[in-house]
Amino acid sequence: MSAESTEHALSEEIDDQDESVNQDASTAKGSAASRLEEEGDVAADYLEELLDIADIDGDIDIEVRNGRTYISIVAEEETEGLEGLVGEDGEVLEALQELTRLAVLSATENRSRLVLDINGYRQERTGHLQKIAEDAAASVKESGKSVALEPMSAYERKIVHDAVADLGLVSESEGEGAGRHIVVSAD
Numbered sequence: 001m002s003a004e005s006t007e008h009a010l011s012e013e014i015d016d017q018d019e020s021v022n023q024d025a026s027t028a029k030g031s032a033a034s035r036l037e038e039e040g041d042v043a044a045d046y047l048e049e050l051l052d053i054a055d056i057d058g059d060i061d062i063e064v065r066n067g068r069t070y071i072s073i074v075a076e077e078e079t080e081g082l083e084g085l086v087g088e089d090g091e092v093l094e095a096l097q098e099l100t101r102l103a104v105l106s107a108t109e110n111r112s113r114l115v116l117d118i119n120g121y122r123q124e125r126t127g128h129l130q131k132i133a134e135d136a137a138a139s140v141k142e143s144g145k146s147v148a149l150e151p152m153s154a155y156e157r158k159i160v161h162d163a164v165a166d167l168g169l170v171s172e173s174e175g176e177g178a179g180r181h182i183v184v185s186a187d
Contacts, residue, residue, distance in 0.1 A: 039104050040069040046103040056081030069114040086121045133163035136184040146185040
């Protein structure tokens with residue numbers, strides 16, 4: 001075999017490997033997307049059954065973005081039933097989200113990171129959390145002292161951490177369990 005034909009054979013082998021890797025990556029992405037869609041379907045079925053049992057009207061929307069499944073329950077008219085599913089400071093919403101994740105785990109044997117929202121509560125709360133982060137950042141910049149925030153859920157802490165980082169400051173979670181909170185500092 002000549003050097004030229006050996007080089008050609010190696011080139012074809014490398015091209016075949018590259019194609020195989022690209023197909024594997026494409027299959028993995030497709031697999032993850034289909035897993036998230038299945039997760040959304042299972043969660044929607046679970047929540048729909050819950051709404052039927054509780055005799056609460058609401059439409060369920062499923063969206064997959066950023067490697068996560070987002071489920072929203074919305075109603076055209078404000079209903080007390082949906083507000084009751086949010087609860088004070090979103091406590092009932094957090095519990096319902098965990099129950100929904102358990103239902104998905106039970107059906108798919110995959111741990112879920114789905115996010116549940118009811119009547120736009122999380123979107124509204126996100127705006128409020130960003131304001132808290134801005135106020136804490138302003139206080140740190142003005143005084144130079146660290147600021148400890150009220151305890152929050154992991155999801156809410158993530159929103160605040162991202163907002164603080166965007167403002168050029170540092171934040172860390174401290175504490176345990178229900179007392180876990182964020183401390184914002186200049187460095």
